[in-house]
Amino acid sequence: MSQSPATPDVSSSAPLDYTAAGVDYSKIDPLKILAQQAASSTKGNLAAHGVSEIPASRGESAYVMEVGGQLIASITECLGTKALVADAVRAITGKTHYDSIAQDTIAMAVNDLITVGATPLSVHAYWSAGGSDWFADEQRMRDLVAGWQKACDVCKVSWGGGETPALAGVVEAGRIDLAASSVGIIPSRDRLTLGDKLAAGDAIVFLASSGIHANGVSLARKLVERLPEGYATKLSDGRLYGEALLDATALYVPVTEALFAAGIVPHYSANITGHGWRKIMRHQAELTYRIHTLPSVPPVLSFIQEHAGIDDREAYGSLNMGAGFAFYVAAEQADDVVRIAQSVGVQAWVAGRVEAGPKQVVIEPLSVIYAADDLNLRA
Amino acid sequence: MSQSPATPDVSSSAPLDYTAAGVDYSKIDPLKILAQQAASSTKGNLAAHGVSEIPASRGESAYVMEVGGQLIASITECLGTKALVADAVRAITGKTHYDSIAQDTIAMAVNDLITVGATPLSVHAYWSAGGSDWFADEQRMRDLVAGWQKACDVCKVSWGGGETPALAGVVEAGRIDLAASSVGIIPSRDRLTLGDKLAAGDAIVFLASSGIHANGVSLARKLVERLPEGYATKLSDGRLYGEALLDATALYVPVTEALFAAGIVPHYSANITGHGWRKIMRHQAELTYRIHTLPSVPPVLSFIQEHAGIDDREAYGSLNMGAGFAFYVAAEQADDVVRIAQSVGVQAWVAGRVEAGPKQVVIEPLSVIYAADDLNLRA
Structure with a gap:
């Protein structure tokens, strides 16, 4: 039932592109479109709460709702596969590099959140490991925590919590799937940067x-x-x-x-x-x-x-x-x-x-x- | 550098417990404590934004901030390994069961968010697959999207967006790491259920x-x-x-x-x-x-x-x-x-x-x- 990712046959003279590297957007995009349509159909649920969405934020990098006069932006973003590089490079440098990996993960979320004009307020961590043993490597664990904390301090956000599951069978053994979600505010409608003023001459x-x-x-x-x-x-x-x-x-x-x-x-x-x-x-x-x-x-x-x-x-x-x-x-x-x-x-x-x-x-x-x-x- | 999860030697007569099943909380808990301490140290960052956290929410199931008179709750939660069951059972029943899996994932987030007294408003999807091909299985994709939408409708939340990465090498081939984040409001301080009124006689x-x-x-x-x-x-x-x-x-x-x-x-x-x-x-x-x-x-x-x-x-x-x-x-x-x-x-x-x-x-x-x-x- 399940399918393996494509294993491209890459000769050393052929150019490498994204499909050759195993990421085929043509297979992901139909899902994205289906999910976007289904997601959009749920916006009416907010009316029951006296809340509304900012329609132009749908499809933008972060989602914005108006809640009691406040504009609240939110997002979830993932690191991707960069931790695999850290795992490999550790054998060369002796450093875990997970302090940098932590900053990367937070950057993926907050750099998207600010595109709509938001001031990020909080971040949640999602650290999903291939087994409990991932967390037993003390140096890597300390670097990940320290890097996460430092990036929060640079961005002046509060680290509100997180989830640290051990998911053997889902995440590869010895690996970790890292993501961050973030909540922010946009103090006034004038601060929304959804592109309505974008124009020739800018x-x-x-x-x-x-x-x-x-x-x-x-x-x-x-x-x-x-x-x-x-x-x-x-x-x-x-x-x-x-x-x-x-x-x-x-x-x-x-x-x-x-x-x-x-x-x-x-x-x-x-x-x-x-x-x-x-x-x-x-x-x-x-x-x-x-x-x-x-x-x-x-x-x-x-x-x-x-x-x-x-x-x-x-x-x-x-x-x-x-x-x-x-x-x-x-x-x-x-x-x-x-x-x-x-x-x-x-x-x-x-x-x-x-x-x-x-x-x-x-x-x-x-x-x-x-x-x-x-x-x-x-x- | 990386370590495999323990592979327990389970004879058919020995009782099965969580450690035998490959989840060793004693290895995860030190990380959680370290992360909680680091997270708590970032709360002061909110002052620059005129925002404060509700201190009693730290360590509870969802994080609460006071933002311009509004109480905003947020959370990120994961499904765990239940999708592996769906993958195996599909071979028996012919159904993907990902409509149920979608509901499970949303439930993990919103059932935690409501513990602090919040009304959930929005949900973000985190669907991290072991390769682009995961998303090419049309029936499974449609079931996942339909189940996600339905659960949002039951909970009267808006599906605000999400992330659908293909992470070969991080997530196992043919598998998916599912999580949800959610944002909610608590309309007044009287609605906060952080336990300050919890008492003998309840x-x-x-x-x-x-x-x-x-x-x-x-x-x-x-x-x-x-x-x-x-x-x-x-x-x-x-x-x-x-x-x-x-x-x-x-x-x-x-x-x-x-x-x-x-x-x-x-x-x-x-x-x-x-x-x-x-x-x-x-x-x-x-x-x-x-x-x-x-x-x-x-x-x-x-x-x-x-x-x-x-x-x-x-x-x-x-x-x-x-x-x-x-x-x-x-x-x-x-x-x-x-x-x-x-x-x-x-x-x-x-x-x-x-x-x-x-x-x-x-x-x-x-x-x-x-x-x-x-x-x-x-x-």
Whole structure:
């Protein structure tokens, strides 16, 4: 009844892409659409409680309800397979790297939650292990807890609780499935950033990524099979491939909080995760997103592109390539957004502009265009 | 670096208990305590947002924050290993049983959320599969979605979103790790049921379970190894063991909503999950919980006790044995609580009382006593 994941036949000369790496979105997307339709049909249940949803939040990165005059945002997100990298790299470095893995997991949730204009308040941990013994490794356990706590402190959220099941037979022995859920508030309707003000003429400001973050990791892991030294392979900057992959995902909450404190509300925000730069056209509006200024690419991502043998279109369509988050702001505020982001330690730059035109992302310096059909996230 | 779960050597005559079934709480509990301490240290982060936590909710089944005069409760809970039963039983019945599995997963979250006095508002799905192919089984996918939607409708919650990753290498091939997070409101401080009014003289009202729910499933699965006909073994009522195990977990939200509508606020509530009836003394108060009236035990649970060869102390300390949820209410309201529960279709009865005395659960008809040390959930 159950089916194994596809085991691709990858020769060392063929380019590696996501399907080859075992993730086939064509098989997941029909479920997503079915689930989105069923989910939408339940919104009427809120009326019994005097609560309503913000309709435009459905299909966005976080869900928003209006509860007694308060706007409450919530989300659940998972790490993905990045912990498998930590498990493998521990044998090389002697470090567990689960402090970084903890930050990655929280980043997946809060970096999505802030896209709707929310201030994250609380986080719940979901740490689902392949057996009780996972939790008996004291150093790894302490690193996971310490990293989780630290990321909460950086984001000024309360760690409200969590679940730590041991699920032998569901989760692989010796492995852990990590996820986080988060609840936040949006103090006023003016702070909602669901894209209703997104328009031609807006500037696109990018925030630098800290590395691969937690998307594209299946591809990065698959690549190791082609490397004689595996995760111990040295990058152009002298660091080990495995260590560089484990750089913790940037937490962008301090940036949005600083913007809000300065009275700047983006017209829209996108967290650059799966689907890479195709996510730039995440909003359903019919608009063209023209990118004129590229970031320097983190060495670990250049390395992946080179050794996986993928072209720019595939690389920028799957990986963040140095841009972890996008703000769409009034053109006259773009420089302020850059300055404020940098004031809290996050590199930022004006990367492009929103234009009237067909829905597409145009990466001018690379002559790459992603059309609307290249990104289908909604029913 | 990683360790396999213990593979117990179980002869067919030895009693089966939780450790034999591969779940060793002694290995998990140190992590829980460490995590609880770290989590508690982050509560001060809320002050920056003008938000505070309800301190008594820490360590309870759901976390509560006061946000601009609103009390917001949140939780993340997992299904556990019950989907493995569905996968095995599908080969016998031809049904996927994932509609029931969906209800189980939502029940794990909302039945905990209501213990603090909350009205659940929204649910997020976390469906983490062992590979993209999991989602290509159309019947199973449709059953999972339909069951999820139906459970949301029963609980009058909005399905706000979710995450459907394919995690080959983390989740076992052909398997799925299911969890749910939920957000709710508590309309006033009077509705908080964190146990401050719990006192000697209170009545204990039980709500009937619908079967094993989603706790004790590792034991139930282990038992199959001893049964020549496995999940196809017939119970005393003629049903198949596997099918009976898959009876969906009761959703208790309609009961709490009916109580609140009638103006009845329990002094405390406990969801009877892992640790079975030891959970009756979940609150930290020094009180004795004396049970005088037992439910009829669902045939599937009697069967497990008999064939696992475990005594009452072990059975009631691990399984719900017919009682899925406990209210602790003012004695004069006990009959009303029973009547209201039954009016929404949930069997209920006055099962015992709270007394001054050492912290313990006394099951009088069975001469079983659980002392405080038999349940350690908190740091």
